[in-house]
Amino acid sequence: MKELEGMKVIVAGAGIGGLAAAKELGKAGAEVTVYERADSVDEMRYPxxxxxxxxxxxxxxxxxxxxxxxxxxxxxxxxxxxxxxxxxxxxxxxxxxxxx
Incomplete structure (x- = not known):
């Protein structure tokens, strides 16, 4: 059984850190939902x-x-x-x- 099996996690922000966290949490068994306020990928570019x-x-x-x-x-x-x-x-x- 995975460590976070059955846990639901919300990640706020689909930036580099948010997506990395979501990936690792998912690998550990969590059910992950990522929320991003930007309407498009173009708005998510980082300077x-x-x-x-x-x-x-x-x-x-x-x-x-x-x-x-x-x-x-x-x-x-x-x-x-x-x-x-x-x-x-x-x-x-x-x-x-x-x-x-």
Whole structure:
């Protein structure tokens, strides 16, 4: 018998987290219903940037998308508060590509 057999679960939101939760709950035996307020898939797109190596566009025969920018300088803050910086030469820096 599955751990959540017979349990009914409602997941609010069909985003990445909601769908992942619904999948795992279903695998554990729950009867899952997902509710989403968006009327269409187009309304559910999330605005984020993907980092793409510069040569990827050339290999694919594509122009760099409008609005993309090079990510030359990175700053990382570790959980203990230490700051680490990374610098890339312009020609090697990844492009940050708007994904909407």
């Amino acid at each position: 984020w940037h993907d980092d793409v190596q510069p040569e990827a566009f050339a290999r694919a025969g594509l122009d760099v998308p409008e609005g993309s920018f090079r990510k030359k300088n990175w700053t990382f803050v570790t959980p203990d508060g230490a700051v680490r910086r990374m610098y890339e030469a312009e020609e090697k820096a990844d492009f940050s590509v708007w994904r909407r």
